Amino acid sequence: MAVAQRQAAPALEGANPLTEGLERQPVAPTTLVIFGATGDLARRKLLPALYNLAHDGALPKRFHLVGVARRERAHEDYRAECEQAIRDFSRRPPDDDVLKGLLSNVKYVPGTFDDPTVYERIEKQLDGFESHAGEPLNRAFYLSTAPMFFPVIVEALGSAHLEHHEGAAVRVIIEKPFGTTLAGAEELNRRVLAIFDESQVFRIDHYLGKETVQNMMAFRFANGMFEPLWNRNYIDSVQITAAEDIGIGSRAAYYDAAGALRDLIQNHMLQLLCHVAMEPPASFTAEDVRNEKVKVLHSIPEPTAAEIPEMAVHAQYAAGHAGGETVPGYRQEQGVPADSKTETYAALRLEVENWRWAGVPFYLRTGKRLARKVTEIAVTLKPVPHLAFSAQGSLGVLPNQLVLTLQPNEGVSLKLGAKIPGTRMIIRPVNMEFLYGTSFLSQSPEAYERLITDAMRGDATLFTRNDEVEAQWHICDPIIDAWSHSSEELPQYEAGSQGPEQAAALLREGDSWRAI
């Protein structure tokens, strides 16, 4: 006789008992409105990400997309453009039925971003979806436009009363760059927060959506062996490198206005620094994680004009050789002014002045047209206090170095001293390697898949908060200002090299840059 099976009843109030154990948690019904819907980012990243979410069954139960861009085109024409973008850039070949289903929920609204009638037409589309659904749908406005339009769109959304929707959540997702100076970032924050509450604002730094960056938190806080060493008593220096072997390609207009420091250090590399230096958050919630990151940024003193030449180096690539070919210098690149003073290389030495890190230099460097493409964090430990076998010949003994590689081959490498086989106690450094790709079956989702889902779910953990952005600018702004007013000739480095010789001047005695 079968015994009646009585299950302990999970509480029906509060959390949804049906979501326990599911890898994909439900996302509330949402309409996503993309401003700049025909731009490069939308075509290459956002639309393919949305398709892949649909393919995996990870979109909300009701999902609609409204594309907004300047040029007049019919809904059908925009759908055809979406289909082409997905076919060109999706990480997997699209399933025709899923693609057709996704596109059937796409509408297009043409017009300029300052035109109030655009917002009336957007609202009409949103109302139409809701009428069909019979319930209020969450709204996410994705600003994938040139930065000059961010405040224009946000204020127009406010004027059209689209910043709030009864019975549903309204969110605004803002692409980088969030300001190009401290004053600009503060002004943008002021204008955005005059319309939206901070809890509604999702500032994208797509680096945070990368599995590799999220893995850093797992590495530090899920492994007991590193944290006891993770402080000034054992760590001698930290070096963060984001090197590219390519030039600026077709991005001259953007890049010449931005430069290396704004392009990578102000956002991505300071995020990496925060992940290395932050205290363990009490929980993996948006506020706890971001509070810890902001504390790190606040611990980095704002550079003074006198300090900047000692702690920051900038340079520009000259003609050289890359990949076996002769390549032009930055000023010879198409679209770059012949007298451009924009840096294509930037290196900083920062101090995190808190109990854990006082006295440990954090070296950051990034550049175009360097010897190799690599993004890594190298943590150098202090040398051992005494070598018992130094008399036997241990010149090869080097301090342990832990290298977290983010790309191209994500992994962790630990440099250890080992005895060379033979009769004498002679030591040389060897590497213990771990490659993430060898240990997982799954393919990493694209950063934008994760970030779009999180924004639709209202989880801001992987997004940059207003005070975080401003704290980043407090560090970078004085440097940009000093460089822009400098009358000195901008140092040059040969394309395909390790970067400018001047970068060595940042290093503390005994330190050296890792080979790129």
Add this chain to the structure above:
Amino acid sequence: MPRNDAVWSASDTTPDAIEAAMRELLVQRHAENAAYVPARVLNMLVFVDDAWSGEVANRLRGVGRYHASRVIVLSFDPRRGRIDAQASIAADDAAPGELTLLRETVVVRIGPSHLDDLPTIADPLVVTDLPTLLWSPHGHTEEADTLIGLAQAALVDSIDEPVWRAAIERACSLSERVYVVDLAWLRSTPWRERIAGAFDSGRMRAELDEISSVRVRHHPSSTVAALLLVGWLASRLGWTTSETRAAQHDGGSRTLTGSATTGAGEVALELVAAPELAVPGLASVELATASELRLSLDRGEGGLRARQRERDGSERTWTLLGASRGESGILGEGIRQALLRDPTYRPALKSAQSMLPHTAAATAPSPTA
């Protein structure tokens, strides 16, 4: 991407010799190309009849990147007296600047005299410190039980077993010892996700207390999958389930009916075979509440077709997008799940067990299975 293999084979060999050959092959492959690195994720130990080993190899080829890093196939031939083996290490052609993972496969051909020593044959071939998934796709429970000590997870497909009671009791028995990955359960993942999503809003969550009937249509071979889905609802929502009744219809299909009790009342349960469904798994799920709300999900092209009828009689339909994973995708997902832990399967299985009817239907093979 083109694939190249390094292969070793030997007749009348030993596990130690096979293991040594694997190590040598790895050294060779690395010397051949420094970008070749061995994957170290999961051992998969497969016990299979020699006559079916080709079919199993084909199924495993279909899982693509979810291939276990080392697959050890024990291929049983009742006429064989010695151990023969073939080992191969496959790699996709390396792209410049990128690492290429190596995938290792060992096929060990054995006979009746080796059955008593299966662990000693398999153990040296299992990569130490990696989790091991055991799969015995054509029964062989006795042999699987002798190998289970080497595994942390077992892969089963409860719909492969034509006798429902045997399928569920086997899964229960295995789950006492290792983590069970049941393909019948994984086929219902999109359904469970969509049902969970449908009841995620505050308004709909309140309806969970009000559910008054559940009707599941399923492929005739997939009664166990339907039982697991109802078992999942019951275990998550705290329903008390008990034995169902089976009815045989013209044409051989069967229906299970029964009920579950909740704090608020009773839930009518109906599991109906859908002979028109061409693939294993579920065809539709319908949930109704005491407040006369009805939600149905039907298998469709490009996802599940949802239909919701409100208490005022208004009705809405929409599609929950998602690509079909196909049977090879399900197997790949099963391999991936061996590295995860789903705490809801076992309670669902226990509920499903309690719903088994005490009739021949549960103890005799389904005619359409």
